[in-house]
Amino acid sequence: MSIEARFYLDRGAFTLDVDLTIPAQGVTALFGRSGSGKTTILRCLAGLERIAKAWLTFNGEVWQNEQFFLPVHKRPLGYVFQEASLFPHLEVKRNLLYGYQRIAKEHRRIQLDEVVSLLGLSELLTRYPEALSGGQRQRVAIARALLTSPQLLLMDEPMASLDASSKGDILPYLERLHDELSIPVVYVSHSIEEVERLADQMILLEQGKVLAQGTLQDLLSRTDLPLAHSEHASAVLEGHIGAHHEADHLSEVVFNGGRLWVTEQARAIGAPVRVRILARDVSIALTPPQASSLLNGLEVRLLEISADPHPAHIILRLQVGEQILLARITQRSCKHLNLAPGQTLWAMIKGVAVSG
Amino acid sequence: MLGISDNDLMALWVTFKLAAISTGILLVVCAPIAWWLAHTRWRGKVFIEALVTLPLVLPPTVLGFYLLILLGPHGWVGGTLESMGFNHLAFSFTGLVIGSMIYSLPFVMQPLTNAFAAAGGRVLEVAATLRASPLDRFFTVVAPLARRGFLTAAVLSFAHTLGEFGVIIMVGGNIPGQTQVASIAIYDHVEAMDYAAAHALALVLVVLSFSLLLSVYALNKKFKVVGVGT
Numbered sequence: 001m002s003i004e005a006r007f008y009l010d011r012g013a014f015t016l017d018v019d020l021t022i023p024a025q026g027v028t029a030l031f032g033r034s035g036s037g038k039t040t041i042l043r044c045l046a047g048l049e050r051i052a053k054a055w056l057t058f059n060g061e062v063w064q065n066e067q068f069f070l071p072v073h074k075r076p077l078g079y080v081f082q083e084a085s086l087f088p089h090l091e092v093k094r095n096l097l098y099g100y101q102r103i104a105k106e107h108r109r110i111q112l113d114e115v116v117s118l119l120g121l122s123e124l125l126t127r128y129p130e131a132l133s134g135g136q137r138q139r140v141a142i143a144r145a146l147l148t149s150p151q152l153l154l155m156d157e158p159m160a161s162l163d164a165s166s167k168g169d170i171l172p173y174l175e176r177l178h179d180e181l182s183i184p185v186v187y188v189s190h191s192i193e194e195v196e197r198l199a200d201q202m203i204l205l206e207q208g209k210v211l212a213q214g215t216l217q218d219l220l221s222r223t224d225l226p227l228a229h230s231e232h233a234s235a236v237l238e239g240h241i242g243a244h245h246e247a248d249h250l251s252e253v254v255f256n257g258g259r260l261w262v263t264e265q266a267r268a269i270g271a272p273v274r275v276r277i278l279a280r281d282v283s284i285a286l287t288p289p290q291a292s293s294l295l296n297g298l299e300v301r302l303l304e305i306s307a308d309p310h311p312a313h314i315i316l317r318l319q320v321g322e323q324i325l326l327a328r329i330t331q332r333s334c335k336h337l338n339l340a341p342g343q344t345l346w347a348m349i350k351g352v353a354v355s356g
Numbered sequence: 357m358l359g360i361s362d363n364d365l366m367a368l369w370v371t372f373k374l375a376a377i378s379t380g381i382l383l384v385v386c387a388p389i390a391w392w393l394a395h396t397r398w399r400g401k402v403f404i405e406a407l408v409t410l411p412l413v414l415p416p417t418v419l420g421f422y423l424l425i426l427l428g429p430h431g432w433v434g435g436t437l438e439s440m441g442f443n444h445l446a447f448s449f450t451g452l453v454i455g456s457m458i459y460s461l462p463f464v465m466q467p468l469t470n471a472f473a474a475a476g477g478r479v480l481e482v483a484a485t486l487r488a489s490p491l492d493r494f495f496t497v498v499a500p501l502a503r504r505g506f507l508t509a510a511v512l513s514f515a516h517t518l519g520e521f522g523v524i525i526m527v528g529g530n531i532p533g534q535t536q537v538a539s540i541a542i543y544d545h546v547e548a549m550d551y552a553a554a555h556a557l558a559l560v561l562v563v564l565s566f567s568l569l570l571s572v573y574a575l576n577k578k579f580k581v582v583g584v585g586t
């Protein structure tokens with residue numbers, strides 16, 4: 001079950017030449033700078049952009065080839081645009097039902113009540129779009145797309161046009177979407193933080209070409225790719241809530257290879273969580289420190305030492321259980337500690353961001 | 357009634373019938389053309405735009421003169437009809453409808469084209485991703501969003517046709533009950549120095565036209581017509 005896509009487009013200044021295999025499950029992020037071709041790829045997948053040299057199959061079904069083009073309205077997909085683009089002449093409820101009413105009854109797997117509670121829309125149903133905030137509009141747009149019970153959900157930077165507080169408003173909903181619905185999502189973004197919170201797989205794009213594709217964790221920690229050398233170089237560890245310590249207002253995240261203390265989480269014990277750790281927030285010790293204010297130390301194995309753009313720094317690739325952690329330390333400390341691949345070390349972690 | 361003769365009543369009837377029929381047909385005919393004009397990227401589009409606006413600047417007599425030649429028994433259209441066993445169209449009500457449609461064409465095309473241009477774009481793409489076919493999209497998204505454009509086009513075309521004179525006198529002549537419209541009847545009364553009759557008919561036209569516009573604007577205000585770009 002997958003999406004096979006080959007798109008070729010030459011617009012002089014911009015050339016798109018990609019050959020993609022997108023698994024038809026989980027969230028796949030199309031990540032790259034603006035102008036890397038992310039949105040064009042998404043529009044080609046939807047059929048909104050019709051380019052001559054395109055081959056596209058969805059779970060074995062041909063959507064486009066040399067002779068055939070399945071029009072947008074016949075593709076079982078949902079699309080969320082950068083701006084919510086609600087119908088201004090319809091109140092929220094009729095916006096939501098617009099697509100729902102246009103699919104056959106037996107294909108309606110997702111019901112109005114479900115998305116209304118999933119996205120917190122019950123107060124908004126009778127309002128017109130002009131009376132909604134940016135974040136509310138985008139939630140309605142997402143719900144409207146979901147109500148077509150899509151077999152594939154395409155999202156084009158759904159949070160790019162929102163301010164920080166509306167973003168914070170929407171992200172938890174997107175995470176619930178990821179956890180509760182089993183619809184494959186292709187998510188376009190140029191924000192690595194968003195990608196790290198939501199994506200399972202990632203396709204890295206640069207100037208219309210695929211730089212790499214693979215799992216999120218793999219691509220984040222590959223030192224031959226630019227991500228591991230960017231200012232926000234980071235790693236994502238997946239685990240679950242192991243315990244809550246109410247007296248200290250802390251929760252414990254457990255994964256194979258260790259555990260981390262994080263600020264108290266409103267999640268049940270056993271719930272899967274993802275923690276994001278910036279490379280610059282990780283320091284290294286040869287032995288477990290005796291007296292430190294840092295709560296979190298993990299026993300790791302040093303896999304690789306690689307150069308960083310700034311000559312003062314290096315990036316360490318560390319193995320925790322079967323997952324990878326990155327640390328950015330100075331060249332000087334590396335020499336001082338005599339680090340070499342294969343060593344067992346202690347990674348001391350200053351900051352942890354938790355998401356669903 | 358107030359010195360209005362049966363003949364004048366008939367002229368009023370012909371006038372309103374003409375305005376209603378030509379406006380109705382114009383809206384239907386112009387909608388697809390306006391849609392096309394609003395969205396085509398064809399370079400020759402400017403040629404069509406200029407042609408469509410031409411009736412706005414041409415003297416009505418020029419328009420009427422060409423129509424008379426075209427629709428008359430020796431004209432390209434009239435002659436063809438004659439050879440097929442029909443009547444030619446000069447001095448007929450059908451001829452008047454054709455003339456009025458051309459005369460009021462720019463007043464329908466402009467508002468519709470503008471409304472369609474504003475109602476296109478992203479919301480249509482959204483509707484397509486929500487499974488709406490092209491025709492479905494036109495009726496459920498474009499038409500409601502372009503409602504103000506349709507209303508403006510209808511009112512302007514109707515009012516403009518009420519005041520038509522030059523084209524009608526050239527194409528339609530002045531046959532009472534068939535092609536004599538109110539504006540021409542007034543002209544006749546003045547020619548005959550019957551100012552009282554001219555006054556009465558003119559007043560009826562003023563009052564009727566004003567009430568028509570008033571009711572439309574009041575309606576427009578009361579029922580908020582959701583428009584794009586307004």
